[in-house]
Amino acid sequence: MGEIYPLGGAGDRLGLVDEVTGQCLPVAMLPYCGRTLLEGLIRDLQAREFLYFKTFGKQEIMPVAIMTSAAKKNHELVSSLCESKGWFGRGKSNFFLFEQPLIPAVAAEDGHWLISEPLVPILKPGGHGVIWKLAFDRGVFDWFYKKGRKAAIVRQISNPIAATDVTLLALTGVGHHHNKKFGFASCERKVGAAEGVNVLVERKGKHGWDYSVTCIEYTEFNKLGIPDVPVSPGSMQAQYPANTNVLYVDLPSVERIASCRSSRSLPGMILNLKKPIVYEDYHGVTHRTYAGRVECTMQNVADLMINTFSSQLKPSQHGCLDTFVVYNKRRKVTSSAKKQRKRTDFLLHQTPDGSFLDVIRNAHELLSSCHIEMPNMESVECYLEHGPPFIAILHPAIGPLWNIVQQKITGGQLTRGSELQLEISELFWKDVQLEGSLLVLAENVVGSLQDTENEEKILFYGKGCGKCRLERVTIQNKGVDWNSKQNVYWQHKVSRLESLTIILHGHSEFEAQDVHLQGSVTFEVPDGFRMRVTQGDDGIKCDLHPLPSGSQTFGSWQWRYTLQDGGYVQLDMQTTVEN
Template sequence: MVHSTSLVHHNNSFVFSFDSKASHNQSYSLFKRLPHSASLPSSSSPYGPSLLSSSSCCRVARVPTEPLELSPPAPEFNFYHEIARLKALCSKLASCNTLKEKLNVIDRDSRVRHFFGSHKNAGFSRVLASLNLCSEDLFLLKCLIAAGQEHVLSLGFQLGETEMNSTTSSIKSALYALAEMIENLDVYNGNGSAGFGKTHMALEDEEIRDLKKLVETLGEIERFYDCIGGIIGYQIRMLEFLVQKMCEKQNINWSQHINEVEECQFLEIHAPKGINLSEDTEYASQAAIWGIEGLPDLGEIYPLGGSADRLGLVDPNTGECLPAAMLPYCGRTLLENLIRDLQAREFLYFKLYQKQCITPVAIMTSSAKNNHEHITSLCERFSWFGRGRSTFQLFEQPLVPVVGAEDGQWLVTKPFKPLSKPGGHGVIWKLAYDKGIFKWFYLHGRKGATVRQVSNVVAATDLTLLALAGIGLRQGKKLGFASCKRNSGATEGINVLMEKKNLDGNWEYGVSCIEYTEFDKFGIVDGPHPPKSLQADFPANTNILYVDLPSAELVGSSNGENSLPGMVLNTKKQIVYEDHFGRQHSVSGGRLECTMQNIADNYSNTYSSRCYNGVEDKLDTFIVYNERRRVTSSAKRKRKHGDKSFHQTPDGSLLDILRNAHDLLSQCDIKLPEIEANEKYADSGPPFLIFLHPGLGPLWEVTRQKFYGGSISKGSELQIEVAEFLWRNVQLDGSMIVVAKNVMGSLKDNESGESILHYGQRCGRCKLQNVKVLNEGIDWTYGGNTYWKHDVQRSEALKIILHGNAEFEATNVVLQGNHVFEVPDGYKLKITSGSTGLATQLDPIEQSMMDNGSWHWDYKIIDNHIQLELVES
């Protein structure tokens, strides 16, 4: 028997072809996300010819194969028997109406009977009785045992194949085990008999806490994953995924082994069409205006619950592992950067409409690395960023157990402590429904929301987010993607246009995505492709979304698998952990993860006939494109010393920020050094540093009207932290830092005593006209510089610090050497050329100008563009 798989280019399509000698009554499942009751047609299906006649698509079709004999798992464990047993148990539990009925069912399970009937577990049973656990807690522990994970409750050390990698390690493990058994020997256990292990002893306080925490975690899993069967259902899905992955390696029809028959269906994936914001600039401007107008109808959603292990972020003072949101990036944490971007859009709304708009922000956290506590503490430390506590809603996602790929066993770091990690950002929709987030948004009058991840530091560049939300709101869409060209080899998925034909003859279409971990299922080879190949046309999934809130709530409340979109098991990365003996382990494994962007799979549109051109315009889902560095550049992983690759590192994303700054300022007739390929800077710093506060725009057409003329020399540093700013013919050779304490407004206490940022009131202001700045600037030879943190050593710098509503003006001057101009609140400092050098004039601001300043930018919308006018008071 010979089976082969190939990716064949046919009629401008990619066709996934499977060759086998097989009978036509057997089929092979390729597309994991198809319903379990669905299957693709055999090669004799009448749908087959239409596949080959389609153009510009990838085809995934079910064709007949003959099952091969799967190499059996380890003798002590049979995946298929275990899945069948757990499914039968899950079905029985689902039919129960009360907890008492569920306990009666679980008590009859063979594993539970064996565990509590075993003499060696008698001590543990007495321990449970002594803890006075309630019936619900006992049910959770019995579910754990029924799921085949009784080893989580073991108080003694267990030897396993994964620990015994060599004879030497086996001997050491045996000695460890023997030492613990002797240490925990209880000569008299109260019944007149000797026994080993702490199961015959009273638990220590720490162990009691761990046991209670385990019960709490099990309760979260049981409640949150109730839509798939709770703890038992979670384990079923994990085992099914593991079997599927084993079968995929051997081209075996795994569905036959677990007795699942899928309906006949076929699928094609196309490169989706959408608006290119960098090309159709007029429409892009119109869409951005829609987004600004619609800001009072929008919320913001941040999925911050991930563990971000690849960053290796550690608190330098405590050594504690930190979540990605706490990464110090460009002088502030990533979470602070998200809020700055949001406030810049709100400031733009204020400047256009003279109205205060505070967007409600929902943040999904987790307990991984004390994520929830760190984020809460950060928000409190910054007084909720001048937005008020009521405009934030933090909701914590449950942690889920990590299983080993060989046998589906939960990995354990110590007794009662399974290794657990967040279950992916796709849990956000069900969790938001469970925690009342949708209702909270409605109470704030919101209809839609934008979603972005904390590690993507360029998502709010120019008009991408505003245009995405504007189109979604204006056209009544349910879901939108912001996308761009995909970098070959990147750990990111692709956006696709799904096309399906159902058994009833109807056709389904929708823009969705395929995660990079699922490429193998589609025969998608990740790597360089010819420029004209179809796979090069599939754009990147960036996880920048627009969502219609009522539509998302329907999915989250569906009480079925649909509420957990895009369930996947990624076993491609080794799981590294430490057991309670301090030994390091690295094993193949993973946990059940959901992908938030695959909520799109719930929004397909159905048509009675096949659609060919322009179908995207009719769909509830849509996609917009922009230049990659204006859409996505992530700080996801730590760049190791000597690593030449900058991909998805803070170093690489900084270079993209600088490229954006170059693109923006060069359009203002400002001369700047070119930025070369990343490899050029593997052993050196970037050619310059430029950090512009988003309040200067955030739309580039706004920022461009505040800058004009001059130059920025190689090795220079420019930091502008003020929104009311004017640059005219400034030449910078060195470092210039302008910082306003009131960038976009001032804080005022509300009735509850909270400090609220009021946009446009008592802002700092700075004008620079015909100014030359010359100083030594950054010491680029200093080895301690960390450019992406904006942590650098300077020899000299020009610093302008504006307190409150302070103003600074410099005209026709050369500012050479080290200078610090600190202007107090309520004053205006003017710098001009004097007979003996610089002439300075510090005057109080007139009382009538205290709120709005002696000058300001007036914003107006004219022909779908924003035009600024400098107004002198």
């Protein structure tokens, strides 16, 4: 498998600017939950690779193709970010960046070209459907093949939650196991939402009955006579599920379409006139208007993946098609951050605020399933006025499957207003009571960087991970300053009055058992050491010792993963002889 990220969108509706330079920024650079959206996608990918390593004992680095554009220096900024992060420990050769062309915009009101000065049109990215033709022209398909990849997952940059729990693994599994050509991850959709839908198309053709699962954009509903009605009277759920642009792609099948010298290589061509554009003309006058451009949509390549049968299929036979769809709960599939929320607006759809609320809702469901007593979720109005009832940001490598998280984290309580940040994968949590802020920050979350022959630092999974064990621990501190006007919760930009912070340098371990930790405390464990905190006669007792000999690679303990029938992953703790 490989991954494909279309990042070329301008993201005008986000109004994102650099706080220092004032430069307009593309969507990929949006600071979300403490990191850019692009870093979040790579983090999700590393979590699945770490899961593969722990389950099968093999190092795997999936190649990533990224479509950028010239809009708002998108290509330059994405390239610079990858360089500054050392290509995320994946090696530069495992990335392929290719640039999306820009096309002129036309005014929705009168059809005139928008211009910034005479003969200089306003240019915008022309939709992500060009990705397949562009990938063929730039050699992206051949690049994937040389790396032994025949299929890929496609994720859009504006959807940070698509990797939640089983979503991407299920999409990949169905596509690969059943030799499918194209697949969609779908979910419920609200009536009237500005989202496309996934449908099964059945047509009587010249040679029989044609079938395919595809997408219809919301802008085309009226044209095609598709009613946007509820699934049942009084319901807000639409009768057709949402297209989320979380896709499974069989690369040779898509390449055959992309290589043809016709309009077939640019699927789903539409003229979308519903997007607002702000621009300055040659008189220095700022204009705000609805405008559009000819776009094509990457998901509509499925229109050309048709199966023909001599007779109509029964519903039970639809699973034999080359195209498919998998379903999950909406907040495990999509919650996009596409537009800035107005301060007086309570509508959260497609805003970073709304997306982060879904992150919190997912955390509430997950941690509750770990038998942790959680504060109640509150109304949207309360969230916007006072912030979320708690903050919980867990590194996806703790799972990413929730059944794995449920074995690493069991019991305890988070009180209202608490903050939990777990930047770690090797974690054992049992009956922890948290009132305030707890930050566990491992330098080596899923492995360690090691030099290679070509002088690149590559992340080797499972080696030298930071580890943390918390058993029957009570943590009390003042935590987040919920009254601070500087807090931006969806950025995880918060002011703290106090916190318990555990910093794990390199290959180090922290253990705490049967202790009550109060106030603002920082435990910092140097590389190669294990710190053990217990309750002494005169207060907290803290012991620091080198890691046991012979455990320099995996430490004094580690989780062993075993894949069982039905896809369940069983965890068992392995300890060294000297532990």
